[in-house]
Amino acid sequence: MEKRLTTTAMLFSVGFVFMLVCSVGAFFYGIQIGTEKTEAKYEKEDVGSKQASASVSPYQQQDLVSFYHTVFLSYREFQNEWFSAMNKLSQGKTNEATSMFKDLASLAGDKAHEASSVNMQSSPLLGEAQVSYIRSLNLFEEASNKAATQAKTLSFNELKKKIDQEKNYLSASQFALSAQQAYYAAMLKWAATVDLDIPSDYKSPALLELTQWKKLTITIKNKIMADQLLTRKKLTHYYPQDLTSRVDEFVESGQAAKMKVHTVTAVVDLLINTEAVRSGDFIESKSRLYENTLLPQLPFFTSETNL
Template sequence: MEKRLTATAMFFSVGFVFMLVCAVGAFFYGIQIGTEKTEAKYAVDEDDANGAAASVSPYQQQDLVSFYHTVFLPYREFQNEWFDAMNKLSQGKTNEATSMFKDLSNLAESKAKEASSIDVQRSPLLAEAQVSYIRSLKLFNEAAGKAATSAKTLAFNELKQHVENEKTYLSATQFSLTAQQSYYAAMVNWAASVDMDVPSEYKAPAILELSQWQKLPITIKNKLMADQLTSRLELTSYYPHDLTSRVDDFVKSGQASKMKLHTLSAVVDLLINTEAVRSGDFTQSKARLYQQVLLPQLPFFYPDTN
């Protein structure tokens, strides 16, 4: 005879199965809730981390200093040698121009490799400056090679003019000045990150009055001098901040007023055309003109600390 479950047994069986299903469902629901909370926590932590990273300027002091030693200084060492060679030509002190330019070509090549040794991609302006300095050195390498060939047929007084009018040299100069602009623009961004009164960007009016110039922070003044040199294609042995100090000294001494000069460009033209700017002018007048200014700790601002 077939056994049948009683109503009570059937009730308990169904109840047990129902409770088991609920328990399993609750278990998996708990896992889902826990997972969602964990993911949400990590999402918040990631957002906080991204926010903190975004609040940190890509132009920290250490970035500017690292760039100075690994990119700017190798370029500057080559540039000084180039200027020395040009001075020798203008004074007629070299009879070995061919070998001199071959040495400069080799030096430009080696310095370009040095300037490539660091990755500055986190700082866009420094990355732009690096690319331009390296490109400038490679073009100087070509210009020096062409000059070495020309030295075999041209007199020294003709050679200097020929070199400085040659297309490759002019391109090398342009890239150098463009790199300089980017480096000084990065300094402006650094200043803006540590002083809210300094704007990260400044667009000068077409005609900048000296009264406006005097109110500007030193880092913006320096960037404007880099711009002025670039617009004139002036490759100089002095720095943009040397030109800044000469302009400030010229204005504060009353000379600009006596000569009825009212715009920045007019003063810069006068100083450049009369060769009134020298390397080291900034440091010589720093104690007098810039006792409490905001500048990054770079060797060309603080030579006594080297």
């Protein structure tokens, strides 16, 4: 009787220990499963967050518009005054060249400050363009101060020649053209997010045939024209889209075929050398040549502007 009780007690003890081990095992197994599920949940949320962030392009229309109003217009307002002053100088219509260039120097400094008022560095190309425009304005300020001093002793013609060859002016022009090229490259990246058939970048071949040109979208053409102006170191009052429209008109009118011109570069050379491009050419031909084309809603694409 006593032996049976001992055996029973032993079996009971073993069973108890077994149940205890199973319970502890189940507890830790439950913790592991819960942990894995929690980690999987947060990992999924993290991936979703990264994908959502990746899907937001740094080249939204609002970025292009913000750049236009805070950076581009600041530079453009100065450029217009510069061109006006140089035109007066070449025509000998000013007897106060010194004060005129002092005013330009002051204006360049003010506009450089305005162009620095917003941070565009979240959009790489726009950030690059902003820095280049600011550098351009700073160099224009130096060129203007130097011209103001030289104006005291030089004639109009001599002063104009000096300015055209002055290193600060040449560097200022180059930075402005680089900024313009970056801005139009950013517009192309924006277009690629709206229409997946448009490439986010386009590098023109050395010889771009007009047959290929005709197949390109307006945003690609504008970027090519910005490239062309940068390559030529040609600072102009007109926009790249004005040059685009004149090339398209030249091709559409049959003049290119008549003159046996086959490449974009040859047409651009002809148009620039004959001074056949004017600011506003794009707006004048927009309804005829570019109806329903994809362009960001920027003032110089939508209406007549003196800027």
